[in-house]
Amino acid sequence: SSGASSSGASSSGASSSGASGSSGTSGSSGSSGASGDAGSGDAGFGEPCRRDVECAPRICNLEVDRCADPAPNGVGCRRDTECAGKLCNLATDVCAPEAAEGEPCRRDSECAAKLCNLELDVCKPRQPPGGPCRRDSECASGLCNLAVDTCK
Structure with missing residues (x-):
């Protein structure tokens, strides 16, 4: 309920919040690691969250307060970034064309x-x-x- 207010700019914050120290990890060789599991949040799919940065590279679905991938049309949403099509119809609270x-x-x-x-x-x-x-x-x-x- 109160998590929606902090979500507006959080998806852009995901890329900047991990900037400090992201290249200074001593154990990574850089040859693999394209799996997308690095990030400031690095929470797994379905884990509890309140902001996108807690789920990087995924988003925090504020409808269920869980880390998720953007949803297809027909699934509940609270904001555009929660939808694969980038449009949450706020009259119906559903991802839609x-x-x-x-x-x-x-x-x-x-x-x-x-x-x-x-x-x-x-x-x-x-x-x-x-x-x-x-x-x-x-x-x-x-x-x-x-x-x-x-x-x-």
Whole structure:
């Protein structure tokens, strides 16, 4: 529950956090070692975690707080990095392809047409005058009357 707040930049931190001392290991010859088991976290698949750096080179799946590989579509998620397709639909909390018109969404990036109507929480084209809106980009005219949440 509280682990989601620390996850935002953690996947980029995985590469930088292991930088100190990564080449100074005395026992490694460098000839093999492409197995991907080196890293600052090095936690195995399924082990408990709260951040990606604890699971390098895998990710920490915050849905189950376990080290995992990115999941296929249809599997529960809390953030994009937990999905093999790099898209977690936050309206359904499931890894999914971009949603078609009329399907649930919470962000523009979740929609194939790159527009989520935040008044309706569905992928919709730009609205005509009088249509529901919460921001200017949802209106064909480019202007949403925020006092009444309708397009001008």
